[in-house]
Amino acid sequence: MAQPGLFGRETLALHAGQSPDATHGSRATPIHFTTSYVFPDADQAAALFNLEQPGHVYSRISNPTNAVLEERIAALEGGVGAVAVASGQAALHLAVTTLMGCGGHIVASRSLYGGSHNLFAYTLPRFGIHTSFVDPRDADAWRAAIRPETRLLFGESIGNPGLDVLDIPTVAAIAHAARLPLLIDATLVSPALQRPLELGADLVMHSATKFIGGHGVAVGGLLVDGGRFDWEASGLFPTLTEPYEGFHGMDFAEESPVAAFLLRARREGLRDFGACLSPMNAFQILQGLETLPLRMRAHVDNTVRVAQHLADHPLVEKVAYPALASHPDHALGQQILPDGCGAVLSFELKGGRDAGKVFIGALRLFSHLANVGDAKSLVIHPASTTHFRMSATDLAAAGIGEGTVRLSVGLENIADLLADLERGLAAVGKLLKV
Amino acid sequence: MDIPVNHQLTRIYTGGRSFDRELPTVVLIHGAGHDHSVWNYQARHLAHHGYGVLVPDLPGHGASHGTPLRDIDAMASWLLDLADAVGCTRMRLVGHSMGSLIALAAAAKAGDQVERLVLVGSVAPMPVAPVLIDAARDDRDRAHAMINQWSYSPAAQLGASATPGTSLPGTNQRLMERQPAGVLATDLQACNAWLDGLEVAAAIRCPTLLVCGERDQMTPARAVKPLCDALVNAAGGARMMTLPGAGHAMMAESPRALSDAIGKFLK
Known part of the structure; x- marks a missing residue:
């Protein structure tokens, strides 16, 4: 252990996010196959909706099995939390739509998974979000592509399929100088080989379908919030710093300075876009994640x-x-x-x-x-x-x-x-x- | 909301509802190296149950301007200045850890202005290990790791957070990292240096509740007892209760149980 209280990757991969089930003592993570959760009484129902207390309401928004996977990947990545979604593509879409709407702009590495390239180049423009692709090795190109309406820089730890290694510290510094966050797709390395948040990234996503699951039986995606980016100081993200009428008028950055992104991604993105992960898939991905x-x-x-x-x-x-x-x-x-x-x-x-x-x-x-x-x-x-x-x-x-x-x-x-x-x-x- | 207190802009979280001074006021005070967000669940609970809620970021913490105050008495005076600034003449005070010392000192200064007092994870005096103070000054990462190790029950260290998908140690680490350099060290030194707690406790006349975490390593229940005993003049006698399984970070580890305990006591 490098520091007191910090567990190693192998330990986190097996234990983070789960305690033995309090009712039955189940050592393995139970699969909570349920769409919804019984409210003990009317007061507690209201309390859950008001976010006076944590808990599960409906499995599109959160589920106990998924929560173990989310907490485990957050611990492995060194983030404040995570959202589990239906696929890696759903994770990317959730990140983009949490940060921007029509008129937004992304600067992305041009060495991307084909599906991500397709989303940026052909699909998001239909919704008014445009992307400039840059040579990932060209720091000046990253810098030059940033516009007033840019809201995100995006790249892969190792560019698929050219195997370009992204200089995360350099690109993160460029992003931060422009008061922008950097999202890294770390699918090809997984937290076993790299923790992008430690290198300066602000958000990390995975297609959990790949190495995290490892068995090739379950499609899933994960989006991790690093909790370091200061949305208020940036001043560029009204979705996170202005009251949101769709959820109690919440100003997410005031509510939780370190988990504002995560809150909005779950309370808006999962709720309204609905790309939730099946608890069966979460369980299967957890089995792979253990090793x-x-x-x-x-x-x-x-x-x-x-x-x-x-x-x-x-x-x-x-x-x-x-x-x-x-x-x-x-x-x-x-x-x-x-x-x-x-x-x-x-x-x-x-x-x-x-x-x-x-x-x-x-x-x-x-x-x-x-x-x-x-x-x-x-x-x-x-x-x-x-x-x-x-x-x-x-x-x-x-x-x-x-x-x-x-x-x-x-x-x-x-x-x-x-x-x-x-x-x-x-x-x-x-x-x-x- | 952001308001000036002693000419410094101060961030005050109000639990998701606009502050209404006509309602009974509850002020929740965070601990060392933290900000208002540690109280989110309890603040929202109280704001939705008939209270006007004020959860300030202490000076130099979170989004509040200024530099951190160097001693508990100064923090208590500042808190009463904040109450004046929002036009609050009577209030209930709830503090966690260092915030509990501020609440205790403020309640003693304010007399009848404070109607009820809740001390969460509180001991007096509150000695801080020199190794932690040194780390807070010279090696913040190490200090944050130590605090995380001591703040949570063994189960919470690895996970099963009450808040779905959230890492409690990860969130706490990031929250501490966000505070400017020197804030944590200043706070810890203030806790360590305030030796008047037991004497001040005798001046408290309002009903007082002390809440302990069963697995709290920072302020274990056995160490809370002398403070409880010193609250000899608290109306009805000071009460002590223990939250099963909880560590020092009770607001996040046992949010529902703590909200219920505070809510019932403040009525």
Whole structure:
């Protein structure tokens, strides 16, 4: 323990947010499959609605099983609290709509998950929210893209699928100089490898579907409030600093200076947009979360071996993985991802698109599908799947070639994984007659 | 609401309802390194049950301007100045930890102006470990970690917060971090230096309630007893009650039980 009273990641992953059930003594987190909660009497019902006392009213807004997951991820990230939602995309949408409305503007890294790029580039503009995409490595570009109506800076810890490491301390400083918050999508690293709030970020989101769950059985999203951003001092966020008629005229920043964002996200966003998480999914995600630190160490070990193996192979043009010295963000990765750079990598096969198809077709252990962060190894061809909406120019800007293959390296025996990759590479060799 | 007190802008939270001076007034006073938000649930409860509620950020804390006051007597005088500023002639005082010392000192100064007194997590004197005062001055992160370790019951340290989705230690840490440098150290030194508590307690004539947390490590129930015994002139005798399972941060750990206890006593 670095400080008295602070628990390590492994302990928090198992215990944070849950005490054994007081009625039955259940050690595991119970699944509270209920839509609503009985009010003991009329006074207590009124008290819950008035926020005179905490508690659950309706499972769209809060649920005891979800609350364990929320508190656990908040503890792991070092935040003040969290909201569990239906998916990572729901978490991103909730963050944006809590901070701004029509006329708002976002500055985002251009190295993003395809779904996030789509939300910013095509969907949010229909609602009057526009986004400027910038080269995540270009600090001046971040600074220059900020406008008077900007309300959020956004990037991924490791840009999907180009594996760019975001310089969170630098981008956070740029955001704060403009009195703006920085939201980080930390899906590819999880709190086992990086705690963005400690690096200066203000908000963190996850697709819990990925490494946090780890098993690939439950879709879910998490949004964590760091509690450091001073909304009142910023003066740019009336949703948090002016009375909200939709909830008792509450001025969220006055009500709770450290949890204003969280309050509004739950009391407006979850209530009105309704993208709540099923308690069954919360339970399943919690089962995975219990072993997150252990799993991430094993993921990283396997991924480093895979990356080195591919980098040494004559049929591979290049490998993008920040742990390799050849990666442009290697030094930054060593600095802000000291425990490892995750389990996703991409590489470019000689032979372009056809080689990519042959390679994927020959694999037996790696599953060809649109996901990352499963305990099982996964493979995909981004240009024809996750990023198919992007133009060739946008693809190139995001560091994706037509023959780029993305791997999410799982927890199988490393010798078996390398043998499977050799099988794919042999098929490419046959295609290229080398 | 924000009003000037002694020419310094002061943030006063009113429990989600506009302050009405025609209603019986309750003033809730936060502890060292905190602000009004530690009292959210109790303030809202009282504001929705017939009271005009005032929860100030002490000078230099939260959104209140100025510098933190250096001793408990000065804080108590400031509190009475605040009451004057809002036109409050009679009031009930509720304080937590350092705030309880301020409430005790203010009640002694104000005499009949204070109708009821609730001391939450209170001992007098309130010695503070030198290691904590030193850390508050030289290594705030360490001081915050120590306070978090001592503020919560063992169960609350790891979680199962009463407020869904909220980390109690995380929230408390961030709240302490938000206060300007030096605030926590000044507050803790003020607590440590105020040695008049038991003497002052004898001057209290209004009904008084002391609330202890069963698992409070900062102000354990056994240490509260001398203060309770010193309140010899409190009308009806001072009462002491214990909240089962709660640590020092009772407002967040046992919000409903504490609100009920305060609400019933203030009637």
